[in-house]
Amino acid sequence: MKNSRIAHSYCSPLFLVVLGFLSFRPLCFAQDQTKEVEKTDKITKVTPLNEKGQKITQLEIDLQNAPDNMEPAAEPRRIRVDDRANVQFLLKNLSPLDLCSRTAGTPTATPETPVAESLVGAVAKLGGLAIGTSTAGLAANSRMSANLTAKNQEQLKTLHVEPKPDCKVQVDAEYKKILDVSEDFFTRASNLIGTATEDGKCRSDQADQVELACEIDSATRQLADFAGADYRGTYQARFQVDGNSDLKGVRDAYTLSLNSIDDAGKLQAMVDEMTTWALDLHKKYDYTVSVADSGSPTPPPIVAGALMVSPTSLSFNPATLTQVVQLSSGGQPGTFTATPSSDGDWLLLSKPGPTPPSAAMLRDTAPARGTFDLLVTVSPAGLDAKTHYGAITVSGTGSAKGTTLVNATFKPVSQPSDCDLESLRKVDEIVDRAKAEMSLLSDNNKALEGAQGTLKASYMALVKVEDDFKRRKTQKIVTLEADGVLVQEFNLGTDRKATSPGYISCVSDIDGKTPTTTNINYSLLYQDVPHWSASAGLLTSFLEKKIIGVSNESTSGTSPPANMQVFRVTDRAQVQLIPMAYVNYRIAYKSSHYGKGKEDELVWTTHLSSGFGVNPNTGTNQPEFFLGLAFGMNHFMIHPGIHFGRTESLGGGYSLNAPVPMGLSTAPISWSYHPAFSIGFSVRVAPY
Numbered sequence: 001m002k003n004s005r006i007a008h009s010y011c012s013p014l015f016l017v018v019l020g021f022l023s024f025r026p027l028c029f030a031q032d033q034t035k036e037v038e039k040t041d042k043i044t045k046v047t048p049l050n051e052k053g054q055k056i057t058q059l060e061i062d063l064q065n066a067p068d069n070m071e072p073a074a075e076p077r078r079i080r081v082d083d084r085a086n087v088q089f090l091l092k093n094l095s096p097l098d099l100c101s102r103t104a105g106t107p108t109a110t111p112e113t114p115v116a117e118s119l120v121g122a123v124a125k126l127g128g129l130a131i132g133t134s135t136a137g138l139a140a141n142s143r144m145s146a147n148l149t150a151k152n153q154e155q156l157k158t159l160h161v162e163p164k165p166d167c168k169v170q171v172d173a174e175y176k177k178i179l180d181v182s183e184d185f186f187t188r189a190s191n192l193i194g195t196a197t198e199d200g201k202c203r204s205d206q207a208d209q210v211e212l213a214c215e216i217d218s219a220t221r222q223l224a225d226f227a228g229a230d231y232r233g234t235y236q237a238r239f240q241v242d243g244n245s246d247l248k249g250v251r252d253a254y255t256l257s258l259n260s261i262d263d264a265g266k267l268q269a270m271v272d273e274m275t276t277w278a279l280d281l282h283k284k285y286d287y288t289v290s291v292a293d294s295g296s297p298t299p300p301p302i303v304a305g306a307l308m309v310s311p312t313s314l315s316f317n318p319a320t321l322t323q324v325v326q327l328s329s330g331g332q333p334g335t336f337t338a339t340p341s342s343d344g345d346w347l348l349l350s351k352p353g354p355t356p357p358s359a360a361m362l363r364d365t366a367p368a369r370g371t372f373d374l375l376v377t378v379s380p381a382g383l384d385a386k387t388h389y390g391a392i393t394v395s396g397t398g399s400a401k402g403t404t405l406v407n408a409t410f411k412p413v414s415q416p417s418d419c420d421l422e423s424l425r426k427v428d429e430i431v432d433r434a435k436a437e438m439s440l441l442s443d444n445n446k447a448l449e450g451a452q453g454t455l456k457a458s459y460m461a462l463v464k465v466e467d468d469f470k471r472r473k474t475q476k477i478v479t480l481e482a483d484g485v486l487v488q489e490f491n492l493g494t495d496r497k498a499t500s501p502g503y504i505s506c507v508s509d510i511d512g513k514t515p516t517t518t519n520i521n522y523s524l525l526y527q528d529v530p531h532w533s534a535s536a537g538l539l540t541s542f543l544e545k546k547i548i549g550v551s552n553e554s555t556s557g558t559s560p561p562a563n564m565q566v567f568r569v570t571d572r573a574q575v576q577l578i579p580m581a582y583v584n585y586r587i588a589y590k591s592s593h594y595g596k597g598k599e600d601e602l603v604w605t606t607h608l609s610s611g612f613g614v615n616p617n618t619g620t621n622q623p624e625f626f627l628g629l630a631f632g633m634n635h636f637m638i639h640p641g642i643h644f645g646r647t648e649s650l651g652g653g654y655s656l657n658a659p660v661p662m663g664l665s666t667a668p669i670s671w672s673y674h675p676a677f678s679i680g681f682s683v684r685v686a687p688y
Contacts, residue, residue, distance in 0.1 A: 044059055046059055046079060057085055059089050060090045061504065063094060063506075063517065071518060072517070076520065080601060085494065092485055094236070094486035094487065095232050095486070096231055096236055099468075099506060100504060103502055104500065110688055112687045167419035168284075174281055175277075178278065185274070186433075191208060192208055193209050193444070202218055209448065216451045219249050222249060226241075227458075239466070247459070254453075258445060258448055258452075267441065268438055271434045281427055286416060287415070297326055300326055302328055304330045306402045307396030313409075314376060315408075325376055327371060328366065334396055334398040336396050336397060337362070344388070347391075348378070350375045374392075374394075384412070385415070387412065390409075461510055465510055468509055499524070500524045500526065501521070502522055532585055532586075533584045534581065534686040535630075535683055536579075537580060537681045537682025538580060539639070541578055542575060543576065545574075545617050548570065551565070567660060578614075578617070581613065582610065582630065582637070585609075590603075605632035606631060608629065624646060626643055626644070635684040636683055643676050643678035646672065648670070649669070649671075
């Protein structure tokens with residue numbers, strides 16, 4: 001009775017646990033049936049393929065359309081593949097502009113523990129346990145051209161005035177030509193620059209620079225919109241550059257002839273004419289400044305016995321009042337006289353030094369070597385606005401003979417009238433303004449040519465992208481699937497017992513550097529499901545635990561009752577937990593996925609399993625064994641099988657419940673192995 005109570009107390013907790021689990025399961029299933037079906041998350045699809053007898057693990061990475069075009073639908077998860085397995089990344093929904101590549105990281109080796117080493121370590125650590133139971137910068141824009149037109153009209157109004165009586169310029173034929181040509185020039189220049197329409201749309205008549213700029217800018221924006229469109233997924237069929245009728249306006253914009261260049265050339269000819277006429281007017285009516293002799297005179301030649309003089313004519317004006325005449329006496333000292341003569345005594349002579357100039361005759365001696373410098377000075381006192389003439393008579397009075405007459409002329413500056421000066425200033429303003437507008441027209445034409453060149457270069461860059469895309473299709477780098485999307489395969493080299501990280505990235509084929517995706521990271525674990533493995537855990541054995549000993553009992557039916565010792569079972573249990581180390585040999589496995597989005601791998605394995613353990617439940621450490629199967633779920637294993645355990649029996653021919661003979665203090669025990677059904681639980685600890 002006592003033993004049955006003990007067994008009942010041991011089994012009750014286990015029974016309650018099992019009963020609770022069984023009662024909980026239908027409740028959970030009932031809840032799952034009423035639960036609303038959630039939308040499946042996007043995942044990286046993993047597909048095993050068999051191509052020409054070669055097994056390939058394929059990972060699909062879906063690129064997304066705008067606005068999520070920089071990110072894939074799901075990052076590739078960390079997956080396990082067999083050692084030396086062939087792995088292929090399949091990048092889907094590519095755009096023709098995507099230029100994608102794979103960058104591999106440095107593999108990290110997976111630490112591996114030998115099965116035997118792990119088993120020995122696990123057995124050594126066993127202990128006992130028993131339970132009871134654009135062109136935007138172009139100068140020809142609407143505001144500037146409107147301002148130019150207004151200023152040109154204002155300029156023309158100031159030119160058409162009645163000539164004044166004292167204005168010689170205004171009655172000159174060249175002046176009138178400038179007025180007539182400038183009127184035509186400013187009108188044509190304003191029209192050539194042009195003005196924008198009120199709604200900002202192009203007129204498509206190519207009549208002026210603003211319209212040309214509008215058409216080129218419109219084509220540039222059209223090309224930019226085309227290049228920046230979303231071509232992911234089935235939209236890839238829209239990417240057609242060469243021969244695309246929608247881009248005809250772009251091709252026309254960079255091939256159209258710039259008529260403004262020819263028109264600007266004609267206007268430049270008008271500016272050249274006005275410039276020539278303006279110069280003529282200045283020569284005829286502006287201040288007239290006589291050209292005076294300047295610089296050092298040419299030394300006179302040396303002639304023996306002759307007094308030579310250079311120069312023999314002098315010209316003075318208000319800006320040049322002093323000049324030099326050089327004398328040479330033929331290689332020997334020679335005396336001379338120099339006598340000035342002029343109307344009003346304005347012609348003065350002197351020699352170098354402190355002597356002031358004078359209108360009197362000058363006497364001196366020319367040196368034997370070199371020349372004598374005779375300073376000739378004009379005295380402005382008494383001179384009027386007329387031209388004055390004078391002369392200097394130089395005569396040799398010593399060994400050097402000869403007389404030379406040096407003519408001198410003083411020419412005053414002519415003074416135009418104020419009206420003529422004002423008219424000349426207006427002419428200069430017209431010419432300068434015309435030149436400024438020609439500079440603007442020229443800059444506009446250069447900007448238009450540059451915009452055309454840029455537009456053509458951009459278009460040809462897209463043509464190159466299209467050619468590159470066709471070349472990649474021809475070379476099978478990218479392929480078109482039946483559903484109309486582009487894919488690219490990345491086949492990885494095989495590896496063994498290592499973690500291989502890396503990433504896939506895409507850039508725009510237009511410039512080869514602008515990212516079109518972020519780095520798509522991945523991590524591959526090359527690892528076989530091992531054939532031999534070691535695991536450690538517990539064995540739940542249904543081999544009865546029985547401990548035999550000596551028990552004191554009182555006899556009934558005697559008076560007084562007598563105490564006696566008998567052989568009895570002192571401890572009993574229907575279930576035992578035994579620490580156990582297992583060696584497992586895999587005979588089959590199957591891989592599946594579980595969890596939210598089915599992204600977690602579950603490897604189901606079937607093994608032949610044997611185990612060794614030390615059972616301390618009988619009071620002594622007894623070696624015991626296991627033989628059976630093992631069913632694995634990743635690292636966790638369940639071991640159904642046979643437990644070969646040692647059990648006690650009463651030896652010496654004695655029987656249970658029999659009195660203990662005199663002289664015995666302990667029960668004689670015999671040990672023997674007995675099989676019993678058992679189920680074990682373990683965790684794989686090797687090879688990794």
